[in-house]
Structure formats: structure tokens, C-alpha cells
Amino acid sequence: MPRPLSATIHTSALANNLAVARKYAPNSRIWAVVKANAYGHGLARAFPGLRATDGFGLLDLEEAVKLRELGWAGPILLLEGFFRPTDIDVIDRYSLTTVVHSDEQLRMLEMARLSKPVNIQLKMNSGMNRLGYTPERFRAAWERARACQGVGQITLMTHFSDADSERGIAEQMAAFERGAQGIAGARSLANSAATLWHRPSHFDWVRPGIILYGASPSGISSAIEGTGLQPAMTFASELIGVQTLAEGQSVGYGSTFRARGTMRIGVVACGYADGYPRIAPEGTPVIVDGIRTQIVGRVSMDMLTVDLSPCPTANVGTRVELWGTTLPIDDVAHACGTIGYELMCAIAQRVPVRAE
Template identity: 45%
Template structure:
């Protein structure tokens, strides 16, 4: 039996989720966020599946250049801009958009050698307090960029800090502050991340920037209804052993789970060496041959143990779904005290990736 730790990437699900975005924001264009290897799903396969998006967004040149080399002609936006003035000629050559968020980047553009101008997005900090110019500086930044020969088209961008909470008034205040900062200055705007796209129509602007929702996970922290999204990744392993354990038997390192009764316990072929979270506690849900089961004991490097009382007919070779179709990643993330983003991004290279339609 070959060891299996496999992530199946569902291209059709990516396209379906893009369609959900378009239905929620019919008046906006869509900038699909593909940073961090498309949230662990694979940069180029995801770009292929999402080729119907209007633009692509990544974090840096190391993510942008493979898109150009693979022939993608979309507008490509680098969400952290350039990291030194030396990168500006490559932005120009490869027709890459730079988000401008700091005074030093303005200085670099003003001192850049003449060449093909690059399109830029002014990032306004409306409350995230991570990157961006303060609202009161926005007009001055625009004037400097408009006077700069190295700059082509100018657009505007901000990032929503609390849109995942549909009851938090922060998002409405950020939208107001963004519009006040821009005033009557021209240029298309982008405010909405996944939560803004699906939950805050006031934030749609000209461009929405969906990330996590494209991969099928809900961006919201509340239980007010899961958006109609389809998981784009199914992570699976196989049972490699099933044992009958007795009441009082302790399972795994440190005996982190004690059998409350005589019961079946399975061993699955995946662990923290594959990126499954070591801190996932007893009771974290998994599916075994389609039946709900749960972790039992501490996750090991290459294996984890499963309480099979919910799947008493399970046998070696049965499929174990860690998340994906039938088990949303955010449910696993909630149990493990993390977020679906981290689950996706932490998968290691030894997890086999398969792309299917």
C-alpha cells in the first residue's frame, strides 16, 4: 500500500467560486488573489482555473514572474509593490502594477531612469494600520505620482480590517474615510477583500480582491450562514491500521487521549510533517469513508490517530478526509484554533498535489 497524503485541487470549484464573487459584486471587476502559491493550492494551476478573472494579485516578483513566463497576460498587481528601486525596470518590462504604500517608494519612482511608465495603486491606511499612507497624505501622494515620468495610470486601494464581522461598524467607517481621503481625485478604486466582496456591497468599488473565498472557505467569523462556496482543495490520507483498544488505553505521545470505553482506533497516513497542525486537539473532525470521526491523541510527524466510534466499519485502506469536500476547512480550523488560510498555506511539499476538473 503506497503512503498517501494527497491534496486534490478542484478546478471546477475555483471557477464556481469566481462565479459566486461575480454574482455578489456584479458591477465590479475581479482581481483574484494568488499570493502564497495561491494559498497553498498551486500558483499556475489556480491561475489557469481562474483565467476568467479580470486581474491577478500576488505579493512579490517571485510570484508575479512565473505568471508572465507562463503566458498570462492579465493585469498583475503586486500587493506590496517593489521592495527596492532596482526592481522598477522589471516592473516596467513585465507590465506589472505596483502598490505604493510608503514614502521611500515615492522617492524611488521619482529618481527612476526614464523608461516605460508603470501603473500604480496608492494604498491608503484607513484603519488596518499595517501598510499605507494616512488619509490626510493621500492627495499629496497623488500629486507627486502624477508629476512622476516613471508612473502611468494611478489607482487607489485600501484594506478592510474587520469585514469578516458583519456586525462591526468599522468597515463602513473605513469606506467613508477612504472616500474622504480620495476626494475628487480620479482613478479606479479597490477596497473589498473576500469578506468585503460577499458581505459589504458598499465596499465593492471598481475592483474587488477576493482571496480565501475563491478557495472555498468562508471569510466570516460569525455563524450567520455559510456562503455558497465549494472547497477547492480536498486533503486526504488513508487508514493504515485499525486496532481494538480497551477502556483506559492511552493513545499517542504523552497519552493525550484516554479511551473512555472499548473502541476502534485508526491510524492515518498524515501528520505535521505534511503540514497538518500538530496542535489540533482531540475531537478535531475528520471523515473516514464519508463518516464523521475525530482525532484521538497528539498528531505525530507522519501519522495521526482517529477515534473510529463514528465509523465502526472502517478498515485499512479507507479514505480519510482531513478537510475539503464534505468537511469545510474552516470547521477544522475552528477546532484547531487557527484559520483556513493557515491550514492551506502550511502544507509541505511531500503532500502530493493533483489537479482535477
């Protein structure tokens, strides 16, 4: 018998969340970001729910080819661009759009033999300081790209570092406008946070990622209350054991938790080898029998333990939601000092995943 642990991908939630993104940016086209195997949801599983998008954004050439094989004929954007000249052959063959963020990439495009010009998104470093041309160098890069016979349409692009925080986007918007002044072309600036909270950044394209999967760009679940976003993944298991501890008894490795009185402890079939964070501290929320309770003791490779005090009828076989439609993934991530993005991407290969 398989372990009673699985992840369920909610196709209708993905479609709903794409519609929410359109509601917030009604005059923009959408790049649905599906990098990292659709944020751990599975590219093939996520595709049916997101196929109403205008384009897909991702990193890997293999995933781009997979989208074509799934039947997607629309735009596909390589968010980090390409890394070697042979990549351009694949870009040409599958009619991909690519980010260009460096002179090295422009040089490869200038030397490439293409069947048709490649559409690019020329990236400006407006303050993130990872990839892209500084505002002062952006026009020269654009002029060079425009002169390249292998380059088709040029979209101007940047990426925000603080759209989800109080700092906001004003400084980066000003830097972008300074560097792009007088340059014609479509604009692509807004990530998930900017799509929700910074309408002036929407322009021609927005690039939502995490909100398509029903989580908050800020990592705080309350920040997306009222938006209509729905969780697209439920990670669930069952109780496989119950113990009654006397006052002072411990549970788990290291005896880090000791009962403060007589209490029931539930053992859940899920551990860090399944993708649940080992660093999850006592108090990390979990839903048992529809009731919110908490983890106690250390997460081990294959099991974790929970406080059954609020769940008097819970027993072996009782359903446990680790995150999903009842428990926001952001609440679990926040307790662990991380973000929902990481938890989504960490689901282990041994966990059965199904779409519904």
C-alpha cells in the same frame, strides 16, 4: 509505494468561485488574489481555474513572472509593492501594476528609468494601520505620484481590517472618503469579506482571495452557506492501522487520551510534517469512510489517530478526508484555533498535489 496521502486541487471549483465573486460584485472588475502560491494550491494549478479573472494580485516578483510565463497577458498587481530599485526593472519589463504605500517607494519611482509609465494603486491607511498613507497625507502623496513621469494610471486603494466581523467597514469607509475627497480615479477597496457582505465598497475593482478557494473570510463555514462557493482543495489519506483499546488504555505521545471504554482507534497516514496542525485537539473533526468522527490523542510527525466508534466497517485502506468537499476546512481550523488560510498554506512539500 508512496504514502496514501495527497492533496487534490479542484479546478472547476476555482472557476465556480470566481463566478460567485462576479455574481456578488457584478459591476466591478476582479483582482484574483493568488499570493502565497495561490494560498497553497499552486499557482500553475490554480491558473486554469482562475484565468477568467480581470487581473491577478500577488506579492512576489517571481510569481508575477511565472504568471506571464503561463501565458497571462492581463494586469498583475504587486500587493505590497516593491522593495528596491532593481525591482522596478522587473515591473517595467513585465508590465506589472504595483501598490505604492510609502514615500520611499515614490522616491524610487521618481529616480527610475522606465520604458513606459507604471500603473500604480496608491494605498491609504484607513484604519488597518499596517501600510499606506493616512487620510490626512493621502492627497499630497497622490499629487506627488501624479507629478511623477514614471507613474501612469493611479487607482485609489485601501484594505479593510474588520469586513468579516460585526464592526464592519463603516469607519474605514468614512476615513477613505475623507482622504480621497475630490480625487479622481478608480477605486479598489473590497477584500473577500467585503465582496460578499459590503456592496457599497465594491467600486471599480474588488480583490477576493480566500473565497476563490472556497473558504469563509470569517473562518466560520456556516457564514458562506448559500453562496455557492465550493472547496477547491481536498486533503485526504487512508487508515494504515487499527487498534482496539481497552478502557483506560492510551494512544499516542504523552498518553493525553485514554479510552472511556472498549473502542477502535484508526491510524491515519498524516502528521504535522505533512502540514496538519500539531495543535489539533481531541474532537477535531475528520471524515472516515464518509462518516464524521474525531481525532483522539496527539498529532505526531507522520500519523494521527481517530475514533472509529461511528465507523464500524472502517479498516486498513479506508479513505480519510482531513478537509475538503465533505468536511469544510474552516471546521478543522476552528477546532484548532486558527483559520483555513493557514491550513491551506501549510501543506508540506512532501505531500503529492494534483489538479483535476
